[in-house]
Amino acid sequence: MAMVYCRGCARQLHETAHTCPQCGAPQFAAPATPAGAGSSWKAITSLILGILCVLTLFDDSEWDNDTLTGLGLFAGIALLLGILSIHQKNSGNGMAIAGVVMAVISLLCLIGLSAS
Numbered sequence: 001m002a003m004v005y006c007r008g009c010a011r012q013l014h015e016t017a018h019t020c021p022q023c024g025a026p027q028f029a030a031p032a033t034p035a036g037a038g039s040s041w042k043a044i045t046s047l048i049l050g051i052l053c054v055l056t057l058f059d060d061s062e063w064d065n066d067t068l069t070g071l072g073l074f075a076g077i078a079l080l081l082g083i084l085s086i087h088q089k090n091s092g093n094g095m096a097i098a099g100v101v102m103a104v105i106s107l108l109c110l111i112g113l114s115a116s
């Protein structure tokens with residue numbers, strides 16, 4: 001039977017005790033969360049850029065090379081950030097998936113517009 005010291009009052013207690021019987025202090029540290037688990041900036045950015053790319057597709061005016069380059073750049077960044085967010089299992093996976101889907105749709109339309 002191994003004994004350890006309480007984290008709160010420094011009295012001896014059994015090593016499997018979850019709390020100290022004398023002072024009630026918890027004895028086990030809370031599990032550490034992964035570094036990127038709370039960060040959802042990649043998913044949010046992917047979603048916003050995906051929305052902008054899809055909204056750009058509804059523009060009826062003539063598109064020049066700068067517009068096509070901008071659409072490709074925004075869609076590529078949205079796709080990259082969404083895939084990174086999903087792969088790293090960050091919070092906001094739904095937003096990242098939506099951003100990836102919209103980026104892929106935009107890139108497919110861009111390829112179609114560039115070919116014609």
